[in-house]
Amino acid sequence: MQDIHILIVEDEKKIADALKQGLNENAFEAEVAYDGTIGWKMFQGGSFDLVLLDINLPGMNGYELCRAIRSFNPSVPVMMLTAMNTVEDKIEGFDAGADDYVIKPFDFRELLVRIRALLKRIHRTAATGTLLQAGDLQMNLDSKEVTRNGQQVSLTAKEFQLLEYLLRNKNRVVSRSDIALNVWDIDFDTKTNVIDVYVNYLRKKIDKGFDNPIIHTQVGMGYILKDKS
Numbered sequence: 213m214q215d216i217h218i219l220i221v222e223d224e225k226k227i228a229d230a231l232k233q234g235l236n237e238n239a240f241e242a243e244v245a246y247d248g249t250i251g252w253k254m255f256q257g258g259s260f261d262l263v264l265l266d267i268n269l270p271g272m273n274g275y276e277l278c279r280a281i282r283s284f285n286p287s288v289p290v291m292m293l294t295a296m297n298t299v300e301d302k303i304e305g306f307d308a309g310a311d312d313y314v315i316k317p318f319d320f321r322e323l324l325v326r327i328r329a330l331l332k333r334i335h336r337t338a339a340t341g342t343l344l345q346a347g348d349l350q351m352n353l354d355s356k357e358v359t360r361n362g363q364q365v366s367l368t369a370k371e372f373q374l375l376e377y378l379l380r381n382k383n384r385v386v387s388r389s390d391i392a393l394n395v396w397d398i399d400f401d402t403k404t405n406v407i408d409v410y411v412n413y414l415r416k417k418i419d420k421g422f423d424n425p426i427i428h429t430q431v432g433m434g435y436i437l438k439d440k441s
């Protein structure tokens with residue numbers, strides 16, 4: 213396996229150094245920035261396969277840094293490390309383009325499983341890069357472009373992943389926990405409304421203004437993306 217390079221941006225030295233050591237022991241290359249601005253410089257100057265990102269940081273905070281990383285590289289996986297655990301924090305992080313969240317204090321083995329899952333998902337997407345389609349909705353996995361009836365739809369990274377998952381399961385009901393596990397790699401407390409919030413974002417962008425909606429709610433069960441209404 214080729215070397216996987218991970219950037220750790222974390223100002224708590226003890227946590228950062230323990231992460232680096234743990235990752236090294238598991239055959240990952242890891243570099244540490246103890247400051248957001250330095251992390252941003254390192255990211256631009258390096259070639260990283262994944263970023264572990266604290267939120268409260270000196271220099272740029274984790275959300276700002278995540279947005280900067282996203283505009284520079286839309287596909288590199290970003291995992292947020294946070295002591296906060298509210299729906300609002302999660303939404304803010306995902307809005308900034310984070311792929312996953314780990315709540316501190318975390319178990320290193322769990323973090324490792326999540327890191328491997330994220331890397332696998334990215335590689336899987338790269339390997340199958342083609343066109344996904346439902347009716348007049350098209351998603352190009354290579355160029356990351358989405359169109360509805362020929363018109364470009366601009367999606368955030370998370371909305372794109374959610375739509376990709378729905379498209380890969382088209383004409384099949386997917387539950388909120390299916391979505392949480394497959395799009396966020398997280399066992400969300402299904403009482404939280406993060407999933408519904410994101411499905412609504414997506415609907416506004418792809419279904420609003422069309423007579424034939426593609427995304428449907430299956431009351432009590434979840435969501436279904438359909439070819440035909």
Ligand code: CA
Nearest residue numbers: 223266268269
């Ligand atoms: Ca911190």
